Amino acid sequence: MGARAGLSASRCQEPRYQNGFDCQGLWVEVEVEKTLGFNSKREIESFGLERFSLACRDRVLHFAEVQTEQSRRLGQWMDWPRSYFTMSDANIEYNWHFLKHCHGRGWLYRGHRPMPWCARCGTSISQHEMLDAYAELTHESVTVALPLLDRADHCLLVWTTTPWTLPANVAVAVNPELDYAECAQAGIVYYLATSLVGRYPALGQPRRTVKGAELVGLRYVGPFDDLPVQRGVQHRVVAWQEVSAEEGTGLVHIAPGCGLEDFELSRRHGLPVIAPVTDDGRYFDGFGVLSETRALDAAATIAGLLKERHVLFARAPYRHRYPTCWRCAEELIFRVADEWFIDATEIRSLARAANEGVTWRPGHMQLRMDDWLANMGDWCISRKRYWGLPLPFYPCGCGRLTVIGSRRELRELAIDPGAADAVPELHRPWLDDVLIRCPECAQPVRRVSEVGDCWLDAGIVPFSTLGYLEDRQQWERWFPADFIVEAVGQLRGWFYALLFMSTALEGQSPYRTVLAHERVLASDGREMHKSWGNAIWLDDALEKMGPDVIRHMFASQAITEPMRFGFEGARDVKRRFLTFWNVYGLFVTYANLDRPALLGPDSVPTHSAPLDQWLLSRLQATIAEVREAFDTYQVRRAVAAVDAFIHDDLSNWYVRRRRREFWKAILDDEKQAAFQVLYHVLVRVCQLLAPVMPFVTEHVYQNLVPAVFPSAPISLHLTSFPEPDAALVRPDLEASVEAARRVLSVGLAARNAARLKVRQPLGRALLVAPPDTARDARLFERDVLEELNVERLETVASLDDQIVVTAELDIRDTSTLPPNTVPALRAALAARAGKAVRDSLLATGHVTLPVGDIEIALGWGDLKITVEGRDGFAAAADRDVTVALDTTMTPELRRKALARHLVHQIQMMRKEARLNVEDRIRISVDADREATEAIEEQSVYICAETLAVELRHGSPPPGWMARETDIEEAHISVAVARA
Missing domain, CATH: 1.10.730.10 (Isoleucyl-tRNA Synthetase; Domain 1)
Known part of the structure; x- marks a missing residue:
């Protein structure tokens, strides 16, 4: 985004350089709790909500300064003094306006259902927060034998990876269309899915098979019927099409108080709902020895109780992906709670339609967003916490729900307007003490204690920062945004919240183009963790890498790859x-x-x-x-x-x-x-x-x-x-240089294949190429000759006498070929001359080979064509361009080679002596007669290349830098000095 902002400025566009800080929610609270040494909501309440809220505010302001400084060092293009803060009263009022709008449309409701719940944080977690917070965990799985009341010595085998939910069991679900086996062991008959019998070898072979429909309605003895909370529960088998035989036993333990699917099933079948745990994850009274026990710590105890009741059939560790809290990383549970929701039914179709007009990069992200929108549930917007958007909901005992849309409305409805005016900021606990008078019955009404999902803060930004309520014309100038960018995980976070709230308010997308990049990992391919030793802190990266390097690394990264x-x-x-x-x-x-x-x-x-x-x-x-x-x-x-x-x-x-x-x-x-x-x-x-x-x-x-x-x-x-x-565009020159560089590249490949160093001069290079390529290369022929270190370039019609061509099969994907044809293809290719194969490819782009009764056409990508030089030549080719180098060494070429090697040695000595590029030098050379003659013959070249004003022969004067070297079988002493 920083690159985009800088680019927009240099192109005389007018982007908004407004930075923002997310300031509220669980992510702030958990960090403040760590600082204060707290680990529960009770400790926060003992500490005092006012002090806690102020501590949250201080942390936000402190790290806003830290992030601002880091961002400046990183070169972020922003108007930093105009940064917005989601904890501001203005931002909160905008969210109140949104929630009042939802209430007016009939979308707002209070629901009673099982929710993903963090026991440590004491609050529910929304669907989109949970999906990206799974971890690989090992749990104790148990298989329980539940005796049937209607069939003596018959048991249902039920498997679960969450034993803590078994005390809340009220039913067992089967798929009526699934096959279930009756297996006997020690006089007891057990029911489980036929396809899963093999997972329990002790059961032996099934004695007969029944459909799940035959089991529906059977009553059984619950695993914890002796608990007070289980009194009066009639446990029975119910039908559920969602039951599968992929794992477990094919019979599903149903605890409506511990899972949303179970809860929905209970509504269809009229099952009782037992809610087992408190908001801090401990069993309620009425659960016997389990009462006050943390549910997540109860697996071993429950397994022991099941064994005492003679219903524990098997137990084993089970590793699987399990949801955790996105802020504190503790395992989640599901518990029944009263929460506030926005009904997504009507918004879903609006959001999907708006998403169709968005340009996503990469493009498949649009389909992912559509899939998310099509299957999203209602948005749970309430959190039973403290530092966050205070939900402006005032439910009266008369049944009237009043939703406040602004601070002005709060004052108008407040029993004591002065108390409303005295609230220093729109946060808990200050707002908790402001009561309003119910517009329906005039009774005093207190605000609900919940705060809002922090994603409401993120989603309201296109409205709160652009003056949506104050200046509609100004807002329309900037809305929707041309471009936003974030990681792919924000598809269900920021991108979703923005789209949901914008379509709810305006029926359109808040952005035109979205770039969703993959995650940033450590260099070892894992997530960065301090405990793993692979984390790099930004300040350390800025110090050791520099901001430009960091920015270049991110800018040059493929967005589809981590x-x-x-x-x-x-x-x-x-x-x-x-x-x-x-x-x-x-x-x-x-x-x-x-x-x-x-x-x-x-x-x-x-x-x-x-x-x-x-x-x-x-x-x-x-x-x-x-x-x-x-x-x-x-x-x-x-x-x-x-x-x-x-x-x-x-x-x-x-x-x-x-x-x-x-x-x-x-x-x-x-x-x-x-x-x-x-x-x-x-x-x-x-x-x-x-x-x-x-x-x-x-x-x-x-x-x-x-x-x-x-x-x-x-x-x-x-x-x-x-x-x-356009006046500077020269396609003719570009074609010429491209041709010259292509010829050079092939020539260098020929040198490399023959292991001929470029410093070794050669007499001629022979070229076969299309006429336009040969013509274009001629304009820069001198450059080709010098770079290739050959004396002349000759274009010829054929190199048949100088090269040998071989062809090999090189098909990486054989799935497109008829079965078992590769050996026959190799044989057919071996029977064909390499030159003939290459000529066919050059003429038609393919070569046809007979394989049995059919012919198979192969292209350049299916073959490896190798061009080698015959005796006295080094050769290489790039399809229709072939270069053969004449490797014959004449005495003149040997003398030139010696001169080039000597120049190389002198240049290294200049560098070693730390001479400036403009410094002139004197050279002294001592060699045998033949080498001396060669050096004298090439003296003009040597002096020009090394900026030498003098080249003498014999021993150097004292103080000169001297080196010994062997060049072309000649031993040479060379010395240099600044002129």
Whole structure:
């Protein structure tokens, strides 16, 4: 998002740079509890709600400052003084307005049902909070034999991984269409799904099979019928189509007070509901020895009680994914509670319709959101906690529910308006003491004690921050948002809350484009945990990696893959960016030496060499691609385009081929033009990279532009984002360089295959290529010859006498072939000459091979074509481009090879001596007669390449840096000194 904001500014757009802080909810409370050493709601209440709320507020403000400073260091583009806080009264009032709107539409209701519940936190957890908080846990599973009342010595086998729910059992469910086996053991007949008998070897073979429908209605003895809470419960078998035979026994223990599905089943069958646990997860009175015991700690005790009752058939540890609290990580239970809900029935269709108009990246996320919306339940918006949005619900005993929509309404309905005015902020406990008079019966009414789901705070932002209630016209200017980005987990969090609340209020999506990226993991592929030693704290990352590197790592990450964040990845980014830094350093070094008359960063020379014009053309193509990538929110593609331009075009070709131009001593028109072109390109690259790497590009810009042109914009981030200049586009030159580089690449591959170092000169390279490729490459033939280190390039019609072609089968996916045809294909290919195979591929794009009665066509991707040189040649090919290098070594070539090796040795000595690039040197060489003659013959080349003003023979004077080396079988002593 920081990259997008910076880009929008440089393109003269008007984004809103408003940061925000989520300030309320369980996630804040749990951290404050840790600080205070609390572990239960009772401790909070003993401490005092006022002190606790103030502690929550202090924590929010403290970490808002920390995050602001970290974000600034990270280069986030924000108007920090205008940050919004969801704990503000204004934000709370907006949520009150939303809830009153829902009440007016008839969507708001109080429900009584089992809820996912955190016993430590003492509150329910919503459906979307629970789905992303599963953990791999091991529980005690038990299989219980429940005796049938209607059939002596017959038992139902029931399996559960939550033994704590068994004291609340009221029924057993079977699938009426499923087959159930009767298995006998020690005179007792047991019922379980036929397909699951094998999991209980002691039962032996079934003696007969019955349909589940035959079991429906049978009565049985409950596992804890002696408990006071079980008095009067008639346990029976009920039908349920959802029962499966995938695990367990195929008979499901039903405890409506401990699970939503069980609760819904109880409504259909008129089953009693036993709620076993309190809000802190302990058994109520009436559960015998279990009373006051934590349900999550009761598995062993319950197994023991079942054994005493002679109904424990089996027990075993069971590992599975189980929901945990998204804030404190404790296992969740399900308990019956009274909670407030927003009915999603009507909103669901509105939200799904709105989602169809949203552009999702990646695209499949739209389907995931639609699936979530299609299956979402009603939104449980209440939490039995303290620091959060106080729900403005005032239920009167007369049946009237009053929902307050603003602080003004609160004052109007308050019994004591002064008390409403005196509330310092709209939070507990201060708001708890304000009573209103019921508009229906005039009786005093107290607000409910619950606070709201923190996702209400997140979802109301498009309204609370844009003046939705104060200035509709201003709000419509900014709504909906063009773009939002978050991790994929927010599909059921922030993205959902925004969409739900926006469609509820306005019937439309609050965003046009959503980018949902994958999670950030540690470098080892696991989640970051302090206890695992793989966590990297942001301050540490900023100190050791630097903000630009971190931003580049995120910007270049594929959004569909989890990011592995670590120091090695940072080192890789630094290595890649070092290429640009070296080009920048080269320009600064030579510009300081030559003092060229630069025309300004936006200017380009009217006349320049073809290579200069080519670079400018490639720059325009890069600018166009980067703009398109940013416009379509493909930041990775934009970064890759700039990286490729820097590495492939700017450094590895342009600077490599123009280095001698900058090196030469005179500042002529061609060198002046080269300076201007490179200056222009460096500034443009800084502008392209600025949204991703704002600090280092600003540093380079300051040195290149304001330091030279004081009237230029004082910051890179105040310049306009580049636009491609059609007048600088040269497709002909781009085609020529592409052809030349392709020929060079094949030639270098030939050298590599023959293990010939590039410093070894060769006499000629023979080229076979399509006429347009050969023609285009000719414009930059000199560059090809120098890079390939050959003396001439000859285009020929055929290389049949110089190369050998072989063809091998290389099919990675054989599923598209007829069965058992690969061996026959290999044989048919072996019978065909490699040259004939390649010729067919070049002519038609495929080769047809007979296999039995059929023919199979193979393409380039199905074959491995290898081109090798015959004696005296090294060869390689890239489809229709083939290069053969004549490896014959003449005495002249050997002398040139010696000179090149000597230049390499001297350059290393210059570097070792830490000479500046402009420093001239003197060279002394001592070698045998033949080597001395070769060096003398190549002395002009050697001196030009090493900036030597003198090359002498014999022993060097004292104090010179001297080295011994063996070159081309000659032992040479070489020494250098600054001139």
